[in-house]
Amino acid sequence: MADTVQREERVPETMAGQRLDQIASALFAEFSRERLKAWIKSGALTCDGASARPKDKLRGGEQLTLEATLEEDKRFAPQAMALDIVHEDDDVIVIDKPAGLVVHPAAGNPDGTLLNALLHHAPGQMQLPRAGIVHRLDKDTTGLMVVAKTLSAHASLVEQLQARTVSREYDAVVTGRMTAGGSVDEPIGRHPKDRKRQAVTPSGKPAVTHYRVVERFPAHTHVRCRLETGRTHQIRVHMAHRRFPLIGDPVYAGRLKMPAGATDALKDVLRHFPRQALHARKLAFVHPGTGEAVEFRAALPDDMLMLLDFLRDAADTHAE
Template sequence: MSERIEHHSARVGVDLAGKRLDQALAQLFPDYSRSRLQQWVKEGLVTLDGVACRPRDKVLGGEWITLEARLEDQVECQPEAIELDIVYEDESLLVINKPAGLVVHPAAGNPDGTLQNALLHHDPELIQLPRAGIIHRLDKETTGLLVIAKTPGAHRNLVEQLQAREFEREYRAIVIGVMTAGGSVDKPIGRHPTQRIKMAVNYSGKEAVTHYRVEERFRAHTYLRVKLETGRTHQIRVHMAHIRYPLVGDPVYAGRLRQPAGASEQLREKLRHFHRQALHAKRLGLVHPLSGEWMEWEAPLPDDMQQLLEVLREDLKHG
Protein backbone atom coordinates (compact mmCIF):
# COMPACT_ATOMS: atom_id res chain seq x y z
CA MET A 1 0.00 0.00 0.00
CA SER A 2 1.62 3.28 -1.08
CA GLU A 3 1.60 6.51 0.89
CA ARG A 4 1.40 10.23 0.07
CA ILE A 5 2.70 12.89 2.48
CA GLU A 6 1.28 16.41 2.76
CA HIS A 7 2.99 19.11 4.87
CA HIS A 8 0.87 21.76 6.58
CA SER A 9 1.64 24.58 9.00
CA ALA A 10 -0.47 27.17 10.79
CA ARG A 11 -0.28 29.75 13.56
CA VAL A 12 -2.48 29.03 16.60
CA GLY A 13 -4.90 31.95 16.97
CA VAL A 14 -5.69 33.55 20.33
CA ASP A 15 -9.27 32.27 19.94
CA LEU A 16 -7.89 28.74 20.46
CA ALA A 17 -5.97 29.60 23.68
CA GLY A 18 -6.60 27.05 26.43
CA LYS A 19 -7.94 24.36 24.08
CA ARG A 20 -6.46 20.86 23.87
CA LEU A 21 -4.08 20.35 20.98
CA ASP A 22 -6.40 17.86 19.23
CA GLN A 23 -9.29 20.37 19.44
CA ALA A 24 -7.09 23.13 17.98
CA LEU A 25 -5.93 20.80 15.19
CA ALA A 26 -9.54 19.92 14.28
CA GLN A 27 -10.27 23.63 13.77
CA LEU A 28 -7.03 24.44 11.95
CA PHE A 29 -7.09 21.40 9.64
CA PRO A 30 -10.81 20.58 9.14
CA ASP A 31 -10.11 18.34 6.12
CA TYR A 32 -9.01 15.55 8.47
CA SER A 33 -11.03 13.65 11.07
CA ARG A 34 -10.33 14.12 14.79
CA SER A 35 -9.28 10.48 15.17
CA ARG A 36 -6.82 10.72 12.28
CA LEU A 37 -5.29 13.94 13.70
CA GLN A 38 -4.94 12.31 17.14
CA GLN A 39 -3.17 9.35 15.56
CA TRP A 40 -0.70 11.63 13.77
CA VAL A 41 0.02 13.44 17.07
CA LYS A 42 0.74 10.06 18.75
CA GLU A 43 3.06 9.15 15.86
CA GLY A 44 5.06 12.36 16.38
CA LEU A 45 3.91 13.90 13.10
CA VAL A 46 2.65 17.09 14.75
CA THR A 47 4.94 19.66 16.38
CA LEU A 48 4.18 22.76 18.43
CA ASP A 49 6.99 25.32 17.97
CA GLY A 50 9.17 22.44 16.78
CA VAL A 51 8.43 20.16 19.75
CA ALA A 52 6.44 16.89 19.52
CA CYS A 53 3.44 16.82 21.86
CA ARG A 54 0.41 14.86 23.08
CA PRO A 55 -3.25 15.22 22.03
CA ARG A 56 -4.29 16.47 25.47
CA ASP A 57 -1.58 19.17 25.71
CA LYS A 58 -3.02 22.69 25.87
CA VAL A 59 -2.21 25.47 23.39
CA LEU A 60 -1.63 29.05 24.56
CA GLY A 61 -2.12 30.91 21.29
CA GLY A 62 0.58 32.26 19.02
CA GLU A 63 2.45 28.92 18.62
CA TRP A 64 3.42 27.55 15.22
CA ILE A 65 1.97 24.12 14.44
CA THR A 66 3.38 21.84 11.75
CA LEU A 67 1.61 18.70 10.53
CA GLU A 68 2.98 15.89 8.39
CA ALA A 69 -0.21 14.27 7.07
CA ARG A 70 0.36 10.71 5.90
CA LEU A 71 -2.36 9.59 3.51
CA GLU A 72 -2.40 5.93 2.56
CA ASP A 73 -3.99 4.60 -0.59
CA GLN A 74 -7.22 3.18 0.79
CA VAL A 75 -8.22 0.50 -1.70
CA GLU A 76 -6.74 -2.56 -3.30
CA CYS A 77 -9.07 -2.62 -6.30
CA GLN A 78 -7.80 -1.64 -9.73
CA PRO A 79 -9.04 1.16 -12.02
CA GLU A 80 -11.34 -0.10 -14.79
CA ALA A 81 -12.71 1.74 -17.82
CA ILE A 82 -16.40 1.42 -16.93
CA GLU A 83 -18.69 4.11 -18.30
CA LEU A 84 -20.23 6.44 -15.71
CA ASP A 85 -23.44 8.46 -16.10
CA ILE A 86 -22.21 11.68 -14.46
CA VAL A 87 -25.01 14.02 -13.39
CA TYR A 88 -22.76 16.66 -11.76
CA GLU A 89 -19.06 17.15 -10.97
CA ASP A 90 -16.90 19.87 -9.42
CA GLU A 91 -13.68 19.95 -7.38
CA SER A 92 -15.40 18.61 -4.22
CA LEU A 93 -17.92 16.03 -5.29
CA LEU A 94 -19.32 13.87 -8.04
CA VAL A 95 -22.95 12.78 -8.47
CA ILE A 96 -23.67 9.75 -10.64
CA ASN A 97 -26.78 7.97 -11.86
CA LYS A 98 -26.07 4.29 -11.17
CA PRO A 99 -27.47 1.72 -13.62
CA ALA A 100 -29.01 -1.60 -12.58
CA GLY A 101 -26.44 -4.41 -12.30
CA LEU A 102 -23.52 -2.26 -11.12
CA VAL A 103 -22.16 -3.26 -7.69
CA VAL A 104 -21.04 -0.21 -5.68
CA HIS A 105 -17.81 -1.58 -4.18
CA PRO A 106 -15.81 -4.83 -4.27
CA ALA A 107 -16.73 -7.65 -1.93
CA ALA A 108 -16.48 -11.42 -1.86
CA GLY A 109 -17.79 -12.61 -5.21
CA ASN A 110 -17.45 -9.16 -6.80
CA PRO A 111 -13.73 -8.28 -6.84
CA ASP A 112 -13.96 -6.08 -9.93
CA GLY A 113 -16.41 -4.48 -12.35
CA THR A 114 -17.73 -2.21 -9.56
CA LEU A 115 -18.48 1.49 -9.26
CA GLN A 116 -15.33 1.81 -7.14
CA ASN A 117 -13.20 0.42 -9.98
CA ALA A 118 -14.89 2.85 -12.38
CA LEU A 119 -14.27 5.83 -10.08
CA LEU A 120 -10.55 5.04 -9.79
CA HIS A 121 -10.31 5.09 -13.58
CA HIS A 122 -12.29 8.35 -13.80
CA ASP A 123 -10.16 10.09 -11.13
CA PRO A 124 -7.02 8.24 -9.89
CA GLU A 125 -6.70 10.72 -6.95
CA LEU A 126 -9.74 9.05 -5.36
CA ILE A 127 -7.48 6.18 -4.26
CA GLN A 128 -6.52 8.36 -1.28
CA LEU A 129 -10.08 8.33 0.09
CA PRO A 130 -11.92 5.47 1.84
CA ARG A 131 -13.80 3.42 -0.79
CA ALA A 132 -12.69 5.93 -3.47
CA GLY A 133 -14.92 8.60 -1.93
CA ILE A 134 -18.18 6.61 -1.94
CA ILE A 135 -20.35 8.01 0.88
CA HIS A 136 -23.45 5.79 0.69
CA ARG A 137 -24.54 2.87 -1.45
CA LEU A 138 -27.35 1.44 -3.51
CA ASP A 139 -28.03 -2.27 -3.94
CA LYS A 140 -26.66 -3.84 -7.13
CA GLU A 141 -30.02 -3.83 -8.94
CA THR A 142 -31.27 -0.48 -7.59
CA THR A 143 -30.81 2.47 -9.96
CA GLY A 144 -30.33 6.15 -9.27
CA LEU A 145 -28.30 8.88 -7.61
CA LEU A 146 -25.16 8.50 -5.52
CA VAL A 147 -22.75 11.19 -4.29
CA ILE A 148 -18.99 10.65 -4.17
CA ALA A 149 -16.53 12.88 -2.28
CA LYS A 150 -13.39 13.99 -4.14
CA THR A 151 -11.34 15.47 -1.26
CA PRO A 152 -10.73 14.53 2.41
CA GLY A 153 -12.63 17.65 3.53
CA ALA A 154 -15.63 16.90 1.35
CA HIS A 155 -15.59 13.27 2.53
CA ARG A 156 -15.65 14.27 6.18
CA ASN A 157 -18.38 16.87 5.62
CA LEU A 158 -20.65 14.56 3.60
CA VAL A 159 -20.26 11.67 6.06
CA GLU A 160 -21.25 14.05 8.88
CA GLN A 161 -24.33 15.21 6.92
CA LEU A 162 -25.33 11.62 6.24
CA GLN A 163 -24.91 10.65 9.90
CA ALA A 164 -26.92 13.71 10.99
CA ARG A 165 -29.69 12.67 8.53
CA GLU A 166 -29.32 15.90 6.57
CA PHE A 167 -29.29 14.27 3.13
CA GLU A 168 -32.64 14.24 1.33
CA ARG A 169 -33.12 10.92 -0.48
CA GLU A 170 -36.28 10.30 -2.43
CA TYR A 171 -37.04 7.08 -4.31
CA ARG A 172 -39.69 5.70 -6.64
CA ALA A 173 -40.91 2.13 -6.16
CA ILE A 174 -43.51 -0.16 -7.70
CA VAL A 175 -44.97 -2.56 -5.14
CA ILE A 176 -47.28 -5.57 -5.26
CA GLY A 177 -50.74 -4.84 -3.82
CA VAL A 178 -53.03 -1.81 -3.83
CA MET A 179 -52.33 0.67 -1.03
CA THR A 180 -55.17 2.83 0.22
CA ALA A 181 -52.91 5.60 1.58
CA GLY A 182 -49.36 6.56 2.35
CA GLY A 183 -47.71 6.24 5.73
CA SER A 184 -44.46 5.51 7.57
CA VAL A 185 -42.68 2.40 8.75
CA ASP A 186 -40.63 2.86 11.92
CA LYS A 187 -39.18 -0.59 12.57
CA PRO A 188 -35.55 -1.53 13.37
CA ILE A 189 -33.64 -3.56 10.81
CA GLY A 190 -30.93 -6.16 11.41
CA ARG A 191 -29.70 -9.45 9.97
CA HIS A 192 -32.32 -12.13 9.39
CA PRO A 193 -32.01 -14.64 12.29
CA THR A 194 -31.61 -17.70 10.04
CA GLN A 195 -30.93 -16.45 6.47
CA ARG A 196 -27.71 -14.46 6.72
CA ILE A 197 -27.90 -12.90 3.25
CA LYS A 198 -31.24 -11.30 4.15
CA MET A 199 -32.10 -8.37 6.38
CA ALA A 200 -35.30 -8.32 8.43
CA VAL A 201 -37.30 -6.24 10.89
CA ASN A 202 -35.39 -7.23 13.97
CA TYR A 203 -35.94 -5.62 17.37
CA SER A 204 -32.25 -5.94 18.26
CA GLY A 205 -31.39 -4.19 14.96
CA LYS A 206 -30.77 -0.52 14.18
CA GLU A 207 -33.44 2.18 14.00
CA ALA A 208 -34.94 2.48 10.50
CA VAL A 209 -37.62 4.92 9.33
CA THR A 210 -39.21 4.94 5.86
CA HIS A 211 -41.94 7.34 4.67
CA TYR A 212 -44.06 6.50 1.61
CA ARG A 213 -46.74 8.24 -0.43
CA VAL A 214 -49.03 6.85 -3.13
CA GLU A 215 -48.34 8.29 -6.58
CA GLU A 216 -50.60 5.96 -8.64
CA ARG A 217 -52.77 2.94 -7.97
CA PHE A 218 -53.32 0.08 -10.41
CA ARG A 219 -55.48 -3.04 -10.29
CA ALA A 220 -52.96 -5.05 -8.28
CA HIS A 221 -49.95 -2.73 -7.84
CA THR A 222 -49.05 0.70 -6.44
CA TYR A 223 -46.49 3.26 -7.59
CA LEU A 224 -44.87 4.95 -4.57
CA ARG A 225 -42.75 7.96 -3.69
CA VAL A 226 -40.49 6.89 -0.80
CA LYS A 227 -38.31 9.02 1.49
CA LEU A 228 -35.58 7.63 3.72
CA GLU A 229 -34.90 9.04 7.16
CA THR A 230 -32.24 6.40 7.87
CA GLY A 231 -30.15 4.34 5.46
CA ARG A 232 -30.08 0.70 6.53
CA THR A 233 -29.13 -2.14 4.17
CA HIS A 234 -32.15 -3.11 1.99
CA GLN A 235 -34.28 -0.70 4.06
CA ILE A 236 -37.07 0.08 1.58
CA ARG A 237 -37.21 -3.54 0.39
CA VAL A 238 -37.45 -4.91 3.95
CA HIS A 239 -39.96 -2.34 5.20
CA MET A 240 -42.28 -2.72 2.21
CA ALA A 241 -42.17 -6.53 2.48
CA HIS A 242 -42.84 -6.23 6.23
CA ILE A 243 -46.11 -4.33 5.63
CA ARG A 244 -46.96 -6.90 2.90
CA TYR A 245 -46.36 -4.68 -0.12
CA PRO A 246 -43.08 -6.13 -1.46
CA LEU A 247 -41.33 -4.54 -4.43
CA VAL A 248 -42.09 -5.90 -7.89
CA GLY A 249 -39.26 -8.15 -9.07
CA ASP A 250 -37.47 -8.31 -5.71
CA PRO A 251 -35.67 -11.68 -5.84
CA VAL A 252 -35.03 -11.76 -2.08
CA TYR A 253 -38.10 -10.30 -0.35
CA ALA A 254 -41.04 -10.66 -2.76
CA GLY A 255 -41.33 -14.46 -2.85
CA ARG A 256 -42.34 -16.22 -6.06
CA LEU A 257 -44.00 -14.30 -8.87
CA ARG A 258 -47.71 -13.70 -8.33
CA GLN A 259 -49.65 -12.82 -11.47
CA PRO A 260 -52.74 -10.66 -10.81
CA ALA A 261 -56.08 -12.22 -11.75
CA GLY A 262 -57.31 -11.07 -15.13
CA ALA A 263 -54.01 -9.41 -16.06
CA SER A 264 -53.39 -8.74 -19.76
CA GLU A 265 -50.88 -10.96 -21.54
CA GLN A 266 -48.69 -7.87 -22.00
CA LEU A 267 -48.60 -7.27 -18.23
CA ARG A 268 -48.00 -10.95 -17.47
CA GLU A 269 -45.06 -10.95 -19.88
CA LYS A 270 -43.62 -7.71 -18.42
CA LEU A 271 -43.84 -9.03 -14.85
CA ARG A 272 -42.28 -12.38 -15.86
CA HIS A 273 -39.25 -10.58 -17.27
CA PHE A 274 -38.81 -7.95 -14.56
CA HIS A 275 -35.90 -9.54 -12.69
CA ARG A 276 -34.82 -6.76 -10.33
CA GLN A 277 -36.47 -4.82 -7.53
CA ALA A 278 -38.46 -1.92 -9.04
CA LEU A 279 -36.63 0.76 -7.07
CA HIS A 280 -34.99 3.99 -8.25
CA ALA A 281 -33.16 6.70 -6.22
CA LYS A 282 -34.74 9.64 -8.05
CA ARG A 283 -33.78 12.72 -6.04
CA LEU A 284 -30.78 13.61 -3.86
CA GLY A 285 -30.32 16.81 -1.86
CA LEU A 286 -27.44 17.96 0.36
CA VAL A 287 -25.42 20.98 1.47
CA HIS A 288 -22.38 21.51 -0.76
CA PRO A 289 -19.29 20.87 1.43
CA LEU A 290 -17.39 23.89 0.06
CA SER A 291 -19.98 26.56 -0.76
CA GLY A 292 -22.48 25.69 1.99
CA GLU A 293 -25.31 25.97 -0.56
CA TRP A 294 -28.20 23.51 -0.72
CA MET A 295 -28.02 21.47 -3.95
CA GLU A 296 -30.46 18.97 -5.49
CA TRP A 297 -30.30 16.56 -8.40
CA GLU A 298 -32.87 14.34 -10.12
CA ALA A 299 -32.43 11.24 -12.26
CA PRO A 300 -35.21 10.20 -14.65
CA LEU A 301 -36.95 6.89 -14.10
CA PRO A 302 -35.06 4.09 -15.91
CA ASP A 303 -36.61 2.60 -19.05
CA ASP A 304 -37.63 -0.72 -17.48
CA MET A 305 -39.65 0.94 -14.69
CA GLN A 306 -41.12 3.48 -17.13
CA GLN A 307 -42.25 0.69 -19.45
CA LEU A 308 -43.74 -1.30 -16.57
CA LEU A 309 -45.76 1.75 -15.48
CA GLU A 310 -47.07 2.21 -19.03
CA VAL A 311 -48.21 -1.43 -19.16
CA LEU A 312 -49.83 -1.12 -15.71
CA ARG A 313 -51.72 2.01 -16.85
CA GLU A 314 -52.89 0.20 -19.97
CA ASP A 315 -53.99 -2.78 -17.90
CA LEU A 316 -55.95 -0.50 -15.55
CA LYS A 317 -57.68 1.16 -18.52
CA HIS A 318 -58.88 -2.15 -19.94
CA GLY A 319 -59.33 -4.06 -16.71
Protein backbone atom coordinates in the same frame (compact mmCIF):
# COMPACT_ATOMS: atom_id res chain seq x y z
CA MET B 1 0.82 14.38 -1.87
CA ALA B 2 -1.01 12.24 0.69
CA ASP B 3 -3.83 13.78 2.71
CA THR B 4 -3.84 13.74 6.50
CA VAL B 5 -6.84 13.08 8.70
CA GLN B 6 -7.28 14.57 12.18
CA ARG B 7 -10.40 13.59 14.15
CA GLU B 8 -11.48 13.30 17.77
CA GLU B 9 -14.47 11.41 19.10
CA ARG B 10 -15.76 10.79 22.63
CA VAL B 11 -16.76 7.17 23.33
CA PRO B 12 -20.45 7.07 24.27
CA GLU B 13 -21.34 5.46 27.58
CA THR B 14 -23.64 3.13 25.64
CA MET B 15 -20.54 1.50 24.09
CA ALA B 16 -19.04 0.53 27.45
CA GLY B 17 -17.58 -2.98 27.36
CA GLN B 18 -16.96 -3.05 23.61
CA ARG B 19 -13.55 -3.54 21.99
CA LEU B 20 -11.59 -0.51 20.83
CA ASP B 21 -11.58 -1.65 17.19
CA GLN B 22 -15.37 -2.14 17.25
CA ILE B 23 -15.93 1.29 18.75
CA ALA B 24 -13.49 2.94 16.34
CA SER B 25 -15.29 1.29 13.43
CA ALA B 26 -18.58 2.81 14.61
CA LEU B 27 -17.22 6.29 15.40
CA PHE B 28 -15.00 6.56 12.31
CA ALA B 29 -17.37 4.70 10.00
CA GLU B 30 -15.89 6.17 6.82
CA PHE B 31 -12.75 4.03 7.28
CA SER B 32 -12.49 0.26 6.96
CA ARG B 33 -12.03 -1.91 10.07
CA GLU B 34 -8.67 -3.11 8.70
CA ARG B 35 -7.35 0.41 8.25
CA LEU B 36 -8.47 1.44 11.73
CA LYS B 37 -6.81 -1.62 13.28
CA ALA B 38 -3.56 -0.72 11.54
CA TRP B 39 -3.77 2.84 12.87
CA ILE B 40 -4.44 1.58 16.41
CA LYS B 41 -1.40 -0.70 16.22
CA SER B 42 0.83 2.04 14.81
CA GLY B 43 -0.27 4.60 17.42
CA ALA B 44 -2.01 6.87 14.90
CA LEU B 45 -5.29 6.23 16.73
CA THR B 46 -4.93 6.73 20.49
CA CYS B 47 -7.21 6.39 23.51
CA ASP B 48 -6.97 9.23 26.06
CA GLY B 49 -3.64 10.17 24.50
CA ALA B 50 -2.09 6.73 24.93
CA SER B 51 -1.54 3.76 22.64
CA ALA B 52 -3.88 0.81 23.05
CA ARG B 53 -4.61 -2.57 21.48
CA PRO B 54 -7.50 -3.26 19.10
CA LYS B 55 -8.93 -5.85 21.53
CA ASP B 56 -8.86 -3.58 24.59
CA LYS B 57 -12.32 -3.06 26.07
CA LEU B 58 -13.34 0.51 26.89
CA ARG B 59 -15.52 1.76 29.74
CA GLY B 60 -17.10 4.71 27.91
CA GLY B 61 -16.18 8.38 28.06
CA GLU B 62 -12.66 7.97 26.62
CA GLN B 63 -11.35 10.40 24.02
CA LEU B 64 -10.24 8.75 20.77
CA THR B 65 -7.80 10.80 18.71
CA LEU B 66 -6.99 9.96 15.12
CA GLU B 67 -3.99 11.59 13.42
CA ALA B 68 -3.02 9.63 10.34
CA THR B 69 -1.77 9.94 6.78
CA LEU B 70 -4.01 8.57 4.08
CA GLU B 71 -1.84 6.49 1.81
CA GLU B 72 -3.08 5.37 -1.58
CA ASP B 73 -5.18 2.23 -1.38
CA LYS B 74 -3.67 0.02 -4.06
CA ARG B 75 -5.86 -3.03 -3.42
CA PHE B 76 -8.20 -2.03 -6.25
CA ALA B 77 -7.28 -1.34 -9.86
CA PRO B 78 -8.63 1.53 -11.96
CA GLN B 79 -10.87 0.32 -14.80
CA ALA B 80 -12.13 2.27 -17.80
CA MET B 81 -15.92 2.10 -17.52
CA ALA B 82 -18.70 4.42 -18.63
CA LEU B 83 -20.14 6.60 -15.88
CA ASP B 84 -23.33 8.63 -16.16
CA ILE B 85 -22.13 11.78 -14.37
CA VAL B 86 -24.95 14.17 -13.48
CA HIS B 87 -22.66 16.74 -11.87
CA GLU B 88 -18.97 17.11 -11.04
CA ASP B 89 -16.89 19.86 -9.46
CA ASP B 90 -13.77 20.08 -7.28
CA ASP B 91 -15.55 18.59 -4.25
CA VAL B 92 -18.14 16.05 -5.37
CA ILE B 93 -19.29 13.77 -8.18
CA VAL B 94 -22.99 12.95 -8.54
CA ILE B 95 -23.63 9.77 -10.51
CA ASP B 96 -26.77 8.16 -11.96
CA LYS B 97 -25.98 4.48 -11.33
CA PRO B 98 -27.37 1.89 -13.75
CA ALA B 99 -28.83 -1.46 -12.77
CA GLY B 100 -26.28 -4.27 -12.52
CA LEU B 101 -23.39 -2.11 -11.31
CA VAL B 102 -21.93 -3.16 -7.96
CA VAL B 103 -20.74 -0.19 -5.91
CA HIS B 104 -17.78 -1.69 -4.02
CA PRO B 105 -15.60 -4.77 -4.62
CA ALA B 106 -16.46 -7.76 -2.43
CA ALA B 107 -16.45 -11.53 -2.56
CA GLY B 108 -17.95 -12.52 -5.90
CA ASN B 109 -17.36 -9.05 -7.38
CA PRO B 110 -13.61 -8.36 -7.17
CA ASP B 111 -13.67 -5.76 -9.95
CA GLY B 112 -15.91 -4.12 -12.52
CA THR B 113 -17.44 -1.98 -9.77
CA LEU B 114 -18.25 1.70 -9.40
CA LEU B 115 -15.17 2.05 -7.21
CA ASN B 116 -12.92 0.71 -10.00
CA ALA B 117 -14.53 3.13 -12.47
CA LEU B 118 -14.03 6.07 -10.09
CA LEU B 119 -10.33 5.29 -9.70
CA HIS B 120 -9.94 5.48 -13.48
CA HIS B 121 -12.08 8.60 -13.87
CA ALA B 122 -10.32 10.51 -11.05
CA PRO B 123 -7.06 8.88 -9.88
CA GLY B 124 -6.96 11.12 -6.80
CA GLN B 125 -9.85 9.06 -5.38
CA MET B 126 -7.26 6.42 -4.49
CA GLN B 127 -6.26 8.45 -1.43
CA LEU B 128 -9.80 8.68 -0.05
CA PRO B 129 -11.60 6.14 2.12
CA ARG B 130 -13.49 3.78 -0.19
CA ALA B 131 -12.51 6.02 -3.11
CA GLY B 132 -14.80 8.74 -1.79
CA ILE B 133 -17.93 6.59 -1.70
CA VAL B 134 -20.03 7.64 1.30
CA HIS B 135 -23.25 5.67 0.71
CA ARG B 136 -24.34 2.79 -1.48
CA LEU B 137 -27.12 1.55 -3.70
CA ASP B 138 -27.85 -2.14 -4.16
CA LYS B 139 -26.47 -3.70 -7.34
CA ASP B 140 -29.84 -3.65 -9.11
CA THR B 141 -31.13 -0.35 -7.73
CA THR B 142 -30.71 2.57 -10.12
CA GLY B 143 -30.26 6.26 -9.48
CA LEU B 144 -28.32 8.97 -7.74
CA MET B 145 -25.22 8.66 -5.59
CA VAL B 146 -22.84 11.36 -4.38
CA VAL B 147 -19.10 10.70 -4.13
CA ALA B 148 -16.59 12.93 -2.35
CA LYS B 149 -13.47 14.12 -4.17
CA THR B 150 -11.56 15.53 -1.16
CA LEU B 151 -11.07 14.44 2.42
CA SER B 152 -12.90 17.52 3.73
CA ALA B 153 -15.83 16.86 1.39
CA HIS B 154 -15.84 13.24 2.53
CA ALA B 155 -15.98 14.24 6.19
CA SER B 156 -18.79 16.72 5.48
CA LEU B 157 -20.93 14.22 3.59
CA VAL B 158 -20.41 11.50 6.21
CA GLU B 159 -21.42 13.97 8.93
CA GLN B 160 -24.54 14.98 6.99
CA LEU B 161 -25.53 11.34 6.48
CA GLN B 162 -25.05 10.59 10.18
CA ALA B 163 -27.09 13.68 11.09
CA ARG B 164 -29.83 12.53 8.66
CA THR B 165 -29.78 15.85 6.81
CA VAL B 166 -29.15 14.32 3.37
CA SER B 167 -32.49 14.02 1.57
CA ARG B 168 -32.91 10.81 -0.45
CA GLU B 169 -36.09 10.05 -2.35
CA TYR B 170 -36.86 6.90 -4.32
CA ASP B 171 -39.46 5.70 -6.82
CA ALA B 172 -40.69 2.16 -6.22
CA VAL B 173 -43.35 -0.03 -7.79
CA VAL B 174 -44.86 -2.46 -5.31
CA THR B 175 -47.20 -5.42 -5.39
CA GLY B 176 -50.56 -4.60 -3.80
CA ARG B 177 -52.92 -1.65 -4.00
CA MET B 178 -52.15 0.94 -1.31
CA THR B 179 -55.00 3.09 -0.06
CA ALA B 180 -52.75 5.84 1.32
CA GLY B 181 -49.20 6.76 2.16
CA GLY B 182 -47.61 6.53 5.58
CA SER B 183 -44.41 5.77 7.46
CA VAL B 184 -42.64 2.63 8.59
CA ASP B 185 -40.68 3.03 11.83
CA GLU B 186 -39.26 -0.43 12.44
CA PRO B 187 -35.66 -1.45 13.35
CA ILE B 188 -33.70 -3.35 10.72
CA GLY B 189 -30.90 -5.84 11.29
CA ARG B 190 -29.48 -9.03 9.88
CA HIS B 191 -32.01 -11.84 9.46
CA PRO B 192 -31.64 -14.31 12.36
CA LYS B 193 -31.52 -17.36 10.07
CA ASP B 194 -30.36 -16.07 6.66
CA ARG B 195 -27.21 -13.96 6.98
CA LYS B 196 -27.56 -12.64 3.43
CA ARG B 197 -30.88 -10.98 4.19
CA GLN B 198 -32.02 -8.11 6.38
CA ALA B 199 -35.20 -8.16 8.45
CA VAL B 200 -37.33 -6.13 10.80
CA THR B 201 -36.04 -7.26 14.19
CA PRO B 202 -36.09 -5.83 17.74
CA SER B 203 -32.29 -6.10 17.89
CA GLY B 204 -31.83 -4.06 14.69
CA LYS B 205 -30.89 -0.41 14.24
CA PRO B 206 -33.55 2.31 14.04
CA ALA B 207 -34.97 2.67 10.53
CA VAL B 208 -37.64 5.05 9.26
CA THR B 209 -39.13 5.17 5.75
CA HIS B 210 -41.84 7.63 4.68
CA TYR B 211 -43.89 6.84 1.58
CA ARG B 212 -46.71 8.33 -0.46
CA VAL B 213 -48.80 7.08 -3.35
CA VAL B 214 -47.99 8.39 -6.82
CA GLU B 215 -50.29 6.18 -8.91
CA ARG B 216 -52.56 3.23 -8.16
CA PHE B 217 -53.29 0.24 -10.37
CA PRO B 218 -55.70 -2.68 -9.79
CA ALA B 219 -53.09 -4.79 -7.96
CA HIS B 220 -49.96 -2.61 -7.81
CA THR B 221 -48.89 0.86 -6.66
CA HIS B 222 -46.25 3.36 -7.73
CA VAL B 223 -44.95 4.91 -4.51
CA ARG B 224 -42.38 7.54 -3.61
CA CYS B 225 -40.23 6.74 -0.57
CA ARG B 226 -38.14 9.13 1.49
CA LEU B 227 -35.42 7.75 3.73
CA GLU B 228 -34.93 9.17 7.19
CA THR B 229 -32.25 6.56 7.89
CA GLY B 230 -30.08 4.53 5.52
CA ARG B 231 -30.06 0.87 6.53
CA THR B 232 -29.11 -1.92 4.15
CA HIS B 233 -32.09 -2.87 1.93
CA GLN B 234 -34.25 -0.48 3.98
CA ILE B 235 -37.02 0.29 1.48
CA ARG B 236 -37.14 -3.30 0.26
CA VAL B 237 -37.44 -4.66 3.82
CA HIS B 238 -39.92 -2.05 5.04
CA MET B 239 -42.23 -2.40 2.05
CA ALA B 240 -42.17 -6.21 2.31
CA HIS B 241 -42.87 -5.89 6.05
CA ARG B 242 -45.99 -3.89 5.18
CA ARG B 243 -46.91 -6.64 2.70
CA PHE B 244 -46.21 -4.43 -0.31
CA PRO B 245 -43.01 -6.03 -1.66
CA LEU B 246 -41.25 -4.45 -4.62
CA ILE B 247 -41.94 -5.93 -8.02
CA GLY B 248 -38.99 -8.03 -9.14
CA ASP B 249 -37.31 -8.21 -5.73
CA PRO B 250 -35.49 -11.56 -5.75
CA VAL B 251 -34.93 -11.58 -1.97
CA TYR B 252 -37.98 -10.11 -0.24
CA ALA B 253 -40.91 -10.43 -2.68
CA GLY B 254 -41.61 -14.13 -2.11
CA ARG B 255 -43.43 -16.26 -4.64
CA LEU B 256 -44.82 -14.32 -7.60
CA LYS B 257 -48.62 -14.02 -7.46
CA MET B 258 -50.44 -13.00 -10.61
CA PRO B 259 -53.30 -10.52 -10.09
CA ALA B 260 -56.77 -11.61 -11.07
CA GLY B 261 -57.62 -10.63 -14.62
CA ALA B 262 -54.02 -9.77 -15.57
CA THR B 263 -53.43 -9.62 -19.32
CA ASP B 264 -50.94 -12.02 -20.89
CA ALA B 265 -48.66 -9.08 -21.64
CA LEU B 266 -48.66 -7.96 -18.00
CA LYS B 267 -48.06 -11.52 -16.78
CA ASP B 268 -45.03 -11.75 -19.05
CA VAL B 269 -43.63 -8.44 -17.79
CA LEU B 270 -44.13 -9.37 -14.13
CA ARG B 271 -42.50 -12.77 -14.63
CA HIS B 272 -39.45 -11.37 -16.34
CA PHE B 273 -38.87 -7.99 -14.71
CA PRO B 274 -35.15 -8.42 -14.02
CA ARG B 275 -34.65 -6.54 -10.74
CA GLN B 276 -36.33 -4.82 -7.81
CA ALA B 277 -38.31 -1.86 -9.17
CA LEU B 278 -36.45 0.80 -7.20
CA HIS B 279 -34.83 4.05 -8.37
CA ALA B 280 -33.06 6.80 -6.38
CA ARG B 281 -34.76 9.79 -8.04
CA LYS B 282 -33.71 12.75 -5.88
CA LEU B 283 -30.67 13.61 -3.78
CA ALA B 284 -30.22 16.83 -1.79
CA PHE B 285 -27.44 17.90 0.58
CA VAL B 286 -25.34 20.87 1.65
CA HIS B 287 -22.48 21.27 -0.80
CA PRO B 288 -19.21 20.65 1.12
CA GLY B 289 -17.36 23.36 -0.80
CA THR B 290 -19.90 26.19 -1.09
CA GLY B 291 -22.09 25.53 1.94
CA GLU B 292 -25.17 25.94 -0.26
CA ALA B 293 -28.08 23.52 -0.45
CA VAL B 294 -28.02 21.57 -3.72
CA GLU B 295 -30.48 19.12 -5.25
CA PHE B 296 -30.18 16.64 -8.10
CA ARG B 297 -32.79 14.51 -9.89
CA ALA B 298 -32.61 11.48 -12.16
CA ALA B 299 -35.43 10.43 -14.48
CA LEU B 300 -36.94 6.97 -14.22
CA PRO B 301 -34.95 4.38 -16.21
CA ASP B 302 -36.50 2.77 -19.28
CA ASP B 303 -37.33 -0.55 -17.62
CA MET B 304 -39.42 1.10 -14.89
CA LEU B 305 -41.11 3.40 -17.42
CA MET B 306 -42.02 0.32 -19.46
CA LEU B 307 -43.33 -1.45 -16.36
CA LEU B 308 -45.58 1.49 -15.49
CA ASP B 309 -46.85 1.65 -19.08
CA PHE B 310 -47.86 -2.01 -18.95
CA LEU B 311 -49.58 -1.49 -15.59
CA ARG B 312 -51.54 1.46 -17.02
CA ASP B 313 -52.56 -0.52 -20.12
CA ALA B 314 -53.66 -3.42 -17.94
CA ALA B 315 -55.62 -1.03 -15.70
CA ASP B 316 -57.42 0.41 -18.74
CA THR B 317 -58.27 -3.10 -19.95
CA HIS B 318 -59.47 -4.01 -16.45
CA ALA B 319 -61.70 -0.92 -16.37
CA GLU B 320 -63.33 -1.92 -19.64
